[in-house]
Amino acid sequence: MFLINCPYCGERDQQEFKAGGEAHIERPKQPTELSDDEWAEYLFMRKNIKGVQFERWNHAHGCRKWFNMVRDTSNDEIKAIYKIGEKPPTQ
Amino acid sequence: MTQNLRVKSSEFIDETNRISFKFDGKTYYGFKGDTLASALIANNVHLVGRSFKYHRPRGIMTSGSEEPNAIVQLNPNSNITEPNARATEIEIYEGLEASSQNCWPSVNFDIGGINNFLAPLFPAGFYYKTFMWPKSFWEKYEFFIRHSAGLGKSPTTKDPDIYDHRNIYCDVLVVGAGISGILAAKNAAKNNFKTLLLDEKNELGGSTIYETNEYNKINNNLASEWLKKEINELKNIKNLEIKTRTSVAAYHQYNYLLARENLTDHLDKKDKKNKIRQRLLKIRAKKVILATGALERPLIFNNNDRPGIMLSSAIKKYSNFYGVACGTKNIFFTNNDSAYESALSLYNKGIKVEAIIDIRENSDAKIIKKINDAGIKIYWSHTIVDTRGYKRLSGVSIMKLSNDGTSVTGSKISISGDCLGIAGGWTPAIHLYTQSGSKLTFDEDRKIFIPKTDTKEQISVGSCGGDFELDEIITNLNYKLKNFLNINKTDFEGITLENDHETSKRNIWLLPSDQTIGKTKPFVDYQNDATAKDIKLALREGFRSIEHVKRYTTTGMGTDQGKLGNMHALGIIADIAGVKMGELGTTTFRPPYTPLTFGTIVGRNVGEFFETFRRTPINDWHIKNKAEFENVGQWKRSWYYPKEDETMHQAVQRESKAARESAGILDASTLGKIDIQGSDASEFLNRVYTNAWSKLAIGKCRYGLMLNEDGMVYDDGVTTRLGENHYIMTTTTGGAANVLGKLEDYLQTEWPELDVYLTSVTDHFATASLCGPNSKKILNKIIPDLDLSDVNFPHMSFKEVLIDKIKCRIMRISFTGELSYEINSPASYGEAIWQKCIEAGKEFNITPYGTETMHLLRAEKGFIIVGQDTDGTMTPIDLQMDWIVSKKKYDFIGKRSLYRSDTMKEDRKQLVGLLTEDPNIVLEEGAQIVSELNQKPVEMLGHVTSSYFSPNLNKSIALAVVKDGKNMMGRKLFVPMENKSISVTVANTVFYDEKNERLNA
């Protein structure tokens, strides 16, 4: 059970959060201009890395804010947490 | 039986408090402080169970939670009965009853014991190999297997006990209150860390507290005496909470641990009353110090499982702590010095020690001299090749070991004895350590797994960290604590330490016998009856991975998770496979470390608290009016309102007719309601719904369909424009929370530039939905001042009105196809407004109806229910709802996906109506649809999603999804059922009032 440091509320138990998949996949601004393959790339393709991964999380049973997390999926170490719109930390 | 084996009074046992208890129906006596195991041994009862597979007689082996054999059923045949309890952990109390498990009809005469003689028929994987074929026989086999291999009985009635949960936050959690744990906790607390110290036993001090070895000294005192003073000082320390009888079950990431605190199990029956029995502690610790100690290993030799064969350390604890002798003629068998301590402590109490058999060539430990002085015979370089005695050990046969340790030589010597202490070295208790995600390394020299890479903010101290000798433990503890707690000094720094050192080592995982392995029974896993022979067989059959061998042989799969024998299993595999143990890895130790009761896990969440329910503000009225309820999401919704002895079908038919013929009323309070405000609210709705919103006039309502980005229907509902920048959206009852989450997601992450604010107001309003041709007259009686004409208050519009000075929102919208009004009032006035509608509707025979009638009425109109007629694979086009998908809008959630080649395929499953040839047959929801009955393989075209008997049409109607259904209008299809096949015709989805004339009736 992770201890997650919500950027708006502070440290809270993982129970209060919802994972939201890979981060930094922007919704295309002009979807109609995309080919089926390009749209499918946005819609379905996710990396699912073993190692350091950028993820979206939502403080669902708290402030309801979304934020980003850098997590090592091999040992569940949370390396960084930052707000939506902020630049991801460089390693 | 008399307590003939109570040898010497013990400070840990209260001999003034005599306790009677029953075991297998017979009454015995023990003292306060005894465990069931110690009390039984004091009564000379060793035989306490039968083994799982061969039903061999088994006795108490250990003195702790690692016990594999002494597994008992507590308080049998009562509502508080509990299976699989370890006799070594049960503290006796007045009135305790326990019985053996896994034996029938009795522990002394066990029918399954015949399996022992059939043993050649029960090799590793026997169950897999034999009982799996012929397949049809399994049911027959299963009956016999289950009958003869009982693993205890679950209670059949409700658990009367109270359980509890507690969240604990601390700076430092110390697991285990042996000497290391006590010193760690004391120093953490003294340095202002809020500290919690836990131990599974009822006494602090671990094994040091009953240590009598005069070679272990601290500040020139016996280690036990010194430790007692330390424990005494704990009382005066602030910041320190101590919990005994508390076993840590699980160690999760980020120092989140679960522990079971046992509060009343040790109390007399009368003192247990109305008290919490067990409490689950959910602990979040900043730092964790593991001081879980070590478990003594058995030795693996032929017939090493007879009652009377015990761990050497357990014999010492029974004698030193409980004052009980485990036997009258004791033998020890060892590969290290610790058995000599056990032997000496027996000798010092006047208990006879026959001999010590040591597989080593010698030892220069000081204690050897004491043993020699005592005249106890030591057989160096010898091993036990067999044991005797069926229900109790009567003796052993020993032979000299060959130099390489793989065979025996010379002549057999027979030694008689009723108790054999075995000492195979120590295994650090690293179970919790590995659960936390920390990594082990194998120390090839000492043959133990020790901590290597700790997860953050965690250390292992004492013997669980691989330090076994007193000076090593204390010196390393001092160093580790200072680093871990970042303190300059500990309060035990500089104490003088004296202890014996072990220099001689010899380890043989499987000890040889003079018989071939096929004729021997060297048990590795006592509880699951897995022998070294089984492991060898598994390897011969090609299994290599330790995880596979474990499952095939069931080694380590019992309730004790193989705490005793796992290392030997690994060692034997490594020896045969010719690899180093470190390369083999170890099996995973999963939580819980010791079994938890279900009661502890669920805590207070039982009975009516099992699940949280939401009830509408009108709920009391529904109960008063005998509604039957249905669960929709978390809500309890009225399902139907049976009158007198009406069946559900009759009630629903009556309600459905009334709603169309005169007036009905439905509690629609559960629909999700989201208040949407902000200058970009219209633009936001444009993006989330498939249809256009910008031009919706203030005061008007519109139905909207929401898709997922993959183009599939996600939710639907009516949204009303309350003001220029203010909307109220309704969602499905079950989808409310998810819709809000999804909308927030887009707002926060994709469109942060939009000025929109979302608020869930589901609970703020109660909704009474008035429906039917007389609904307008009823509403008119309630609000005479309001002009209800179609011009002033047309379909799909909204008015804010006062009813008895209460501000209400009325939407003229319809989910039934009838003229209807939804009256939304502040939640606290919900029942009053509802009551007012009922009063006003009396002259029109207003009929309350529930969700079932609502479903039926909307099905007559072909209105979908998201989640019933859709399943996440239906686009609006599939639903034949093309009309609601804007072609003009550049973008909305899911739009692009509607033009993917797959979603545009013509022959996708599409929503259609179905009419049965026989109008009286109602199809089963979920039933499959086919076009031909005799085709093989039969092609499933789709399935029925909604099906009812319509009282208004006097025939059966159904909605279904059918492949290429749009092009099948009028086609005859079949719904094959178990004994018949039902003919159906594909029809329009709208069965009733196709022209929507009733909306303005």
Ligand SMILES: [Zn+2]
């Ligand atoms: Zn938050």
